[in-house]
Amino acid sequence: MVKSPILQQRLRNQRLVGNGLPTPTDVVSWLGAVQAQDYAGAKWGLGLRGQSFTDQEVDCAFDEGRILRTHILRPTWHFVTPADIRSFLSLSGPRVQAFNAYYYRQYGLDARQLVKCHATIEKALRGRRFLTRSELATTLATARIEASGPRLAAVVMHAELEGLICSGPRRGKQFTYALMDERVPRTRVKSPDQVLADLTRRYFTSHGPATVKDFVWWSGLTVAQAKAGMAAIAGDLRPLQNHTLTYWAIANGDRALRPRASTYLLPNYDEFLIAYKDRGEVVTHRRAVSYRPSLDDPPHPVIVDGLLAGSWRRVTTGSSLQVKVRLFAPLAATRQQRELAAAGRRLSTFLNLPVALAMS
Numbered sequence: 001m002v003k004s005p006i007l008q009q010r011l012r013n014q015r016l017v018g019n020g021l022p023t024p025t026d027v028v029s030w031l032g033a034v035q036a037q038d039y040a041g042a043k044w045g046l047g048l049r050g051q052s053f054t055d056q057e058v059d060c061a062f063d064e065g066r067i068l069r070t071h072i073l074r075p076t077w078h079f080v081t082p083a084d085i086r087s088f089l090s091l092s093g094p095r096v097q098a099f100n101a102y103y104y105r106q107y108g109l110d111a112r113q114l115v116k117c118h119a120t121i122e123k124a125l126r127g128r129r130f131l132t133r134s135e136l137a138t139t140l141a142t143a144r145i146e147a148s149g150p151r152l153a154a155v156v157m158h159a160e161l162e163g164l165i166c167s168g169p170r171r172g173k174q175f176t177y178a179l180m181d182e183r184v185p186r187t188r189v190k191s192p193d194q195v196l197a198d199l200t201r202r203y204f205t206s207h208g209p210a211t212v213k214d215f216v217w218w219s220g221l222t223v224a225q226a227k228a229g230m231a232a233i234a235g236d237l238r239p240l241q242n243h244t245l246t247y248w249a250i251a252n253g254d255r256a257l258r259p260r261a262s263t264y265l266l267p268n269y270d271e272f273l274i275a276y277k278d279r280g281e282v283v284t285h286r287r288a289v290s291y292r293p294s295l296d297d298p299p300h301p302v303i304v305d306g307l308l309a310g311s312w313r314r315v316t317t318g319s320s321l322q323v324k325v326r327l328f329a330p331l332a333a334t335r336q337q338r339e340l341a342a343a344g345r346r347l348s349t350f351l352n353l354p355v356a357l358a359m360s
Helices: 007-015 024-031 039-048 055-063 082-106 112-127 134-143 149-159 192-204 212-219 225-231 286-288 334-351
Strands: 068-071 077-080 163-166 176-179 238-242 247-248 264-267 300-304 307-317 322-327 355-359
Touching: 007 238, 007 247, 024 055, 024 192, 039 055, 039 247, 039 334, 068 082, 068 149, 068 192, 068 264, 077 082, 082 149, 112 134, 112 176, 112 264, 112 286, 149 163, 192 212, 192 225, 212 225, 264 334, 300 334, 322 334, 334 355
Parallel strands: 322 355
Antiparallel strands: 068 077, 068 163, 163 176, 238 247, 264 300, 300 307, 307 322
16 A cells, blocks of 8 residues: 555545546646646546546547647646636746747747747638648748748747647647637636746645645746745645655645555656656655656556556557556565556556556
């Protein structure tokens, strides 16, 4: 069983333990933002925190714009809800733009060039025309703007961070872009202090217990901003001391959560790992230190009793899926073996595919 009080609370607050949330939108809203450069993996991360929705239902929510995918907290993709995207971008966008400034200069993207890029993209997408990245590249080339490879990625990310574009519906397996003003209804703009307090509350409610450094890493904010956000909600934060570190959390008020198994086949970049600067609570086995998430043949983490216990990979064979599991050490308890098998069945239900576990 999970022994660390910090991990017990994290599993509960992240909704990996207890009652799942009804819809993909509810999960994303609860977590604030969900790292999502691996789209398939991020969908499974939502499913693990849901009551019973499927992979297909997450696709539907994405295509209908009930969840969006864009660059928002750090220079990587996240899922975020339409209700949050504008306010969170107003806070984090300038920080990520400042981080990216060096790369914009490297690719010759000065202010004048970027204005031209934005005008060209806006015209091409106007009227709910959803274009893929390669189609945007063609559009920019027609306007005599060189945009390919990393330069194209920089142009598109800049437009996302400025709130010009966000994800559109998929076209087959391809992602498209949409004008944010046509995809996201305009709402009342919150003050910067309100946005900061909201983001801070959301993080420590759904990801706590966590340290100040954890919050800075996840949010992309400065230490000063993070501390200001924590000061704004100080009355609700509760400290938890562990050795020399102070962790903070907000009680979610649900004391009757139904326990679930504590063994999980998590996706790479899952919030349970990626949302913390210090992962020492989870990564304790000597062989776990070498674990690194990757988009190239990604090793997904196996979590047993709250700890990183190994990795797994998916191999699709026709209409079924083989899950190859590699553990750092054999499972000691029969309970853990049963829970690992149950985790495979849960993935099978989510994907609506037969899943076979194979130990390697």
